[in-house]
Amino acid sequence: MTQPGPRLTWWLPVVATTVMACWAESPRQPPVEPAPAPAAPHDAAFGDASVEERTAVGGVVSLRGNRSTATKRASVLIAQHCGEGAFTIVREGEEVIEATNTIEWRVHYECNQR
Numbered sequence: 001m002t003q004p005g006p007r008l009t010w011w012l013p014v015v016a017t018t019v020m021a022c023w024a025e026s027p028r029q030p031p032v033e034p035a036p037a038p039a040a041p042h043d044a045a046f047g048d049a050s051v052e053e054r055t056a057v058g059g060v061v062s063l064r065g066n067r068s069t070a071t072k073r074a075s076v077l078i079a080q081h082c083g084e085g086a087f088t089i090v091r092e093g094e095e096v097i098e099a100t101n102t103i104e105w106r107v108h109y110e111c112n113q114r
Helices: 012-024 067-082
Strands: 047-054 058-065 087-097 100-113
Touching: 047 067, 058 067, 067 087, 067 100
Parallel strands: none
Antiparallel strands: 047 058, 058 100, 087 100
C-alpha cells in the first residue's frame, strides 16, 4: 500500500473523525410526530345567526362563530323580515349579555320605509 501524498494528509483526520462520530452516536430515536392540531369547535369553522328581537320596524340579530358565514345568515334573516335590501344596519358590535354573562356580536337593524 502506498503512502498518501502531502496534499491528501490534511483531510484524512477530518474524515476519520467525522465517520467515527457518526458511528458513535446513540441509536436513532423514531421521529417525533407533530402534535395534532386541536379540534376546532363547531362554531369556529361555521357561523350562524339568530333573531334575538323583532319589532314592526326592525330588530336585533346575534352572530356566532365564523363572522363571514354568520353575517351572510344574518342578512338572510333580516331580508326575510324587511325585504331584500330594504334595511339599514344602525349598530353592530360586541354586547354583554347579562343573563348569561357572555359577550355576543349583535346587529341592530331598521326596516326601510316601503
